[in-house]
Amino acid sequence: MFFLEYIWLIPLFPACGAAIMFFFGRKLQKTSVSAVCVLAVLCTFVMALGAFLEYPAYAKANPDKLGYETTLYTWLGSDSGLPNYLTLDGRSAAFRADAGFLFDPLSGIWLLFVTGVGTLIHIYSTGYMAHEGGYYRFFGYLNLFMFSMLTLILANNYALMFVGWEGVGLCSFLLIGFYFQRKSAGDAANKAFITNRIGDAGFILGLLTIAWLFGSIQFTKVTEMARSGHFAIGDHWITIATLMLFIGACGKSAQLPLYVWLPDAMEGPTPVSALIHAATMVTAGVYMVARSNALFVLAPTSMHTVAIVGALTAIFAASIGLVQNDIKRVLAYSTVSQLGYMFLALGVGAFAAGVFHVFTHAFFKALLFLGAGSVIHAMSGEQDMRNMGDLRGRIKTTYRTMGIATLAIAGIPIFAGFFSKDEILWQTWSRESGAYRFLWYIGYATALMTAFYMFRLVYLTFYGRPRMSHDVEHHIHESPKSMTVPLMILAFCSIFAGFLGWPHSLGGSNRFERFLEPVFAKEGHVLQAEGEGSQLAAGKHEEEHTNSTEYLLMFLSVGAAGLGWFLAYRSYHAADKGYTEPIAAAAPPVYNTLLNKYYVDEAYDYAFIGRRKIGNVRLGAMGLGEASSWFDAHVVDGLVNGAGRITRTFSSISKWFDKWIIDGVGVNGPAILARALSYPARALQWGLVQWYALVMVIGLVGFVFYYAWR
């Protein structure tokens, strides 16, 4: 149990790597920078693999446990001065968050592909970034990202998960803005960060609601309590908590309406796009929802929301991807779309299928991005597919690996994407007795679009006539080994990762789903029970047809992939300079709308940011700022000044009263009176002693005469 016991070391390796980079990186050679950072990530991969292999034995020995859990120390608790609070049902609970780690099948899978893909991308980056400035900075950020991501995955409570959640957000920001000399990169970094803040607010609210409902934020405790039947299905508070969490997931995993940051995040270096914005970080939202599955199944409203948002995001982003010309942007919209698939799976209750798609997607999407990076590398920085073409013979490894990834994402059989995407579509069709079937059509249309835009990318890049300038053409060269070897490994995974989830209907055992069963099993039962309850009349005869239906659906989706491939082939396989876009030829307004991404950025600009005006009115944040500024200047300051003026008026009245009434009548009045009265008295005191004596004598004589004559 060595690896499980030291599981807390996993995030520590990249943390050390990042610390070394930040403190000493400036002085290190490029080779030692890459050695330290790649080694750190490689260690985490080995540790993760070890823990993963040890886990089944542990699970067998402790069947009642949800996973291996270890606590390093209490991070937030009553001894750090947090007061107790009352939960919803009136218990007094202490807010407590440990620096604790949870290893179960779910975090195990995530750990494995994050560290695995992370290692490959680190290796790739040593080649890709070799001629870039800020080499140590880049690797420091990457390691910091790995640390945050692993904290997020291994956390055993929502608070620690949030630490990782914010950490990956920060690293995403830093890496999108890696080329900070470019204004567009800085803007994109800000956009990503700010959009994520909206989601994070939702996460925090969800976290607090959970703490209030359950009296704990530890995953195992929350899950146990949620499964104990303490809460009814459809409980309002659970619905609110899960919706809040889903808002968080929408921000991090780029779902409608918060997806806008992800396409812009392509401003970052390509390995970053591969690692953070395709394979790992953006799946954090999926991870969090899957982690909270016990809560989500108690809230059908939230599940419906997740499924519908996922499906809409999938088709929305895929349709934009149809016409984009920047190779990385196509992939970015593809990522958003695939994330939509994952949420669709989660929303219909097929958690394992969603996680499976995350798993396979991590490989082929990372491969696509890295391949795109290799193409860009070969094209001397050119990203516009209109200026590419006919590269297949010049960069063979890149062409072959990217081709495999394209086959995988398009859902061509035996490649990884086929199994996971088909599983999702099948579950969407069959779950809850077909209540979600309308979403299947959306998912199906998305599959067609996916095949089309991916093969469009391949044909525009690797086939047709060369459309680049002569200079660029002259420089085309295959990338170094450090870049092509990760591509080949990922290509291998893109082919074979799907076999882990070979479905029952094709004679497999779907080991992936079975492995995840302890995490999700009971939820499946709850949902199925509910679905059966509402469909009792329909009976069970449907189940007999499932296999044939599944074959039919499988055939249909392969057909869609083939159709997309064919359409792309017809339109682009011989694209020369000034080739025509079929959509532009068929319906220019649609093309323009798609090319401009449905004008969502512009709409957000008007509605939320307020950089532009509608007539004289400014809406959004800036409008709000202006309105607040006006309010502050006129109402608040007016009140302040008004209060000042009133005080001043009163004070002048008071001053007058003091001066003339208090001082005049009360104080000076008696003084003036005394002074007036003193004048006659003063007249007597002229100061000549002899006069006084004379008056005395006269008085004396007067008295004498008076008494003598009386």
Place this chain on the structure above:
Amino acid sequence: MAEIGILHYLIVAALLFVLGVIGVLTRRNVVIVLMSIELILNAVNLNLVAFSRMWGLHGQVFSIFVITDAAAEAAVGLGILIAFFRNKETVNVDEVDLMKW
């Protein structure tokens, strides 16, 4: 020539007294004023001695007291006068007018 009686003494004392008062009221020199006060006191002494000739010795005892008192008063008065002279370089009583309002 009639025998000298009490009335004669009283008339002489009255004259002395009046002379003293006139001196106090009219003279400007403080020294002379003090001397005039001595005259007044001596007029009283004369009265006391005259009365004691007729009614016993108490009057003479009182006149001794008055003489003592006069000596003390002269000493104090002259002391004040010297202090005053040091300030004002004058002994004129009508220039001593600081004690008005």
